[in-house]
Amino acid sequence: MAMLHPETGNLVLHVVYDGIPRSGKTESVRALARCFDRSAQTFEERDGRTLYFDWLDLEGGRLLDRPIHYRVLSVPGQKVLSRRRSMIIAAADVVIFVLDSSTTGFAGSLERLTTLRRQLKSRHRPIPILVQANKQDLPEAVDLGKIRDRIGADLQIFSTIATEGRGIREAFVLSVGMCIRYLRKESLVDLDRLARDTGESSLPNAKQLLSILSDIHHHGD
Ligand SMILES: Nc1nc2c(ncn2[C@@H]2O[C@H](COP(=O)(O)OP(=O)(O)OP(=O)(O)O)[C@@H](O)[C@H]2O)c(=O)[nH]1
Numbered sequence: 001m002a003m004l005h006p007e008t009g010n011l012v013l014h015v016v017y018d019g020i021p022r023s024g025k026t027e028s029v030r031a032l033a034r035c036f037d038r039s040a041q042t043f044e045e046r047d048g049r050t051l052y053f054d055w056l057d058l059e060g061g062r063l064l065d066r067p068i069h070y071r072v073l074s075v076p077g078q079k080v081l082s083r084r085r086s087m088i089i090a091a092a093d094v095v096i097f098v099l100d101s102s103t104t105g106f107a108g109s110l111e112r113l114t115t116l117r118r119q120l121k122s123r124h125r126p127i128p129i130l131v132q133a134n135k136q137d138l139p140e141a142v143d144l145g146k147i148r149d150r151i152g153a154d155l156q157i158f159s160t161i162a163t164e165g166r167g168i169r170e171a172f173v174l175s176v177g178m179c180i181r182y183l184r185k186e187s188l189v190d191l192d193r194l195a196r197d198t199g200e201s202s203l204p205n206a207k208q209l210l211s212i213l214s215d216i217h218h219h220g221d
């Protein structure tokens with residue numbers, strides 16, 4: 001959800017990478033960080049699997065005359081961590097869905113995308129989704145035409161190879177453009193309301209988010 005940063009007053013937008021396990025979410029966030037000479041933080045990884053989230057802060061552009069601060073987060077893909085995943089998705093202003101284009105990951109990705117769309121439909125306002133067709137370097141990768149046929153024409157698709165950083169920055173820029181256009185068009189950002197909300201519940205930092213998600217895991221899973 002769009003928020004005001006309690007210290008800087010900048011507008012904070014949440015960009016969330018979702019997708020099945022091993023689809024390339026962490027790889028995408030790390031490649032994006034490299035594009036901006038930053039490094040992403042990974043909150044706990046075991047055997048190469050994200051246990052909580054990846055986190056990256058970026059800045060750029062303005063909305064309602066405020067500089068925009070992007071909080072880039074990736075979810076843990078594993079099914080057993082779905083409560084953590086849902087909680088992170090609940091904060092999203094835009095979701096980049098990392099679709100695994102390998103023959104083994106494609107069917108599961110379509111299923112997960114359906115779940116994501118259902119989940120986002122229940123929100124009080126629609127949340128834009130960009131589909132990042134990842135692993136397009138694999139010789140057996142499902143091609144964009146077939147992916148388009150299966151997911152429908154209403155979602156934008158962008159081809160990427162996260163391990164080589166190809167397409168990652170462009171997909172990110174496209175997704176935040178979609179998000180900002182939508183927020184502007186629908187006049188969804190009301191600075192007065194955001195200022196009130198910021199006073200009531202300030203934005204959790206990475207450590208606080210980690211703690212919130214650990215509690216959910218202990219009590220819920
Ligand atoms: N060939 C190829 N491999 C990729 C690509 N993107 C990611 N991978 C590989 O896929 C594996 C999983 O990547 P991750 O980024 O860790 O996947 P994830 O989606 O974060 O996985 P979870 O944290 O378990 O949800 C790693 O071995 C990556 O190197 C790609 O574009 N092409």
Ligand SMILES: [Mg+2]
Pocket residue numbers: 025026027048049050074075076077
């Ligand atoms: Mg990961």
